[in-house]
Amino acid sequence: MSEQLMTEAAVSLLVERGIAGTTLAGIGERSGYSRGLVTHRFGSKAGLLAHVHDSIAAEWLRRVQGVVGRATGVAALQRVTDALYKFIVDEPKGLRAMYLLRYASIDPSAEYRANVAKLNKAHVRALTRWVEEGQAHGEIAAEVDPGLAAELFASVVDGLLYRWLVNPDIPVKELHGLMRQHIARALRAAQT
Amino acid sequence: MSEQLMTEAAVSLLVERGIAGTTLAGIGERSGYSRGLVTHRFGSKAGLLAHVHDSIAAEWLRRVQGVVGRATGVAALQRVTDALYKFIVDEPKGLRAMYLLRYASIDPSAEYRANVAKLNKAHVRALTRWVEEGQAHGEIAAEVDPGLAAELFASVVDGLLYRWLVNPDIPVKELHGLMRQHIARALRAAQT
DNA sequence: CATAACTTGCTTGCTGCCAGCAAGTAAGAG
């Protein structure tokens, strides 16, 4: 179907030329249609970008759920980082496009800003729950503030991906290992 | 001088309307000149944005140097986070504009991309040195990889700022405190 | 001291590109 084709064309163009360099006409033509179809289907450039973002985000969510399974606490968070690392290795283009869009969404003129903000909040909520469950099992120190820890964890993930986007040569594998360690140590130790 | 005025107008427009919503004509007129002066002075929109970014980055650098002083090791990193927190409180608009631009620079079509990448590397180099000095004083565990620790630290800072841009209501103060703790714990403890 | 040549700081007119809209075509389904 044309939507799928256009989404794929959009991803490759986004990775090659970025958001500003990607034109609706270019997407239409690369996917074998006319210059006008994209607008007709997705309403606007923002609409298309939101669709691209959301479809990759859905794929990411599926992967995380698959990897985390029924795990909680430290193991759950570590598996999220595992899924992240795997995503970087398996689908660098998709991840790149998604984060390109996500970072662009801080621009007040980006119409899918609210979308991203909501998704971020949902993500933190899931992380918070895993920390709380870890505390319930006595695995994570009671002094840890689950919401705060979740927010910090999410920040590290986002920041790491930003750095990877700017400079793909950073030692992603080693950083992944370091994160796994930090998660275990920081959560098991006690703090205010 | 007109450059200063236009830079200030650009910052306020960036914060209000974002990059796409900020027009060169708008900047010229808000600063009391004609619609064409900005292009004439800075050559292009990218040239202007690079100038705005660099002038705020210079201010940030000055602040960090002032706060860190001759400190090294854990204290140096903690003071960087202090400077960050202070910057968020004192100059949210400037910081916001700078990070808006910095995140936008991952877009391959952004011409000042190289600029930002270079700055990021310089930042990591400074952080690495502080960690190494901490190891020389025996304060930081020898097993810590200074470059890796620096990269992770930088990621946390960038990620936190991204999250703050998306949602200014996150508990910045508490996260700052949590970071200070993590820095001390993670670096003093031993690891592979 | 007067005027000509040049510089600096800024404005205005124009062009090309792109998003978005509106109208239209083509082809299959009922």
Place this chain on the structure above:
DNA sequence: CTCTTACTTGCTGGCAGCAAGCAAGTTATG
């Protein structure tokens, strides 16, 4: 033969970027 679905084409307005020009100094020259 009409309705729907999938797609195309023509057009408009807005913006970046360029080029030409103006106005108010400043320096050089006899």
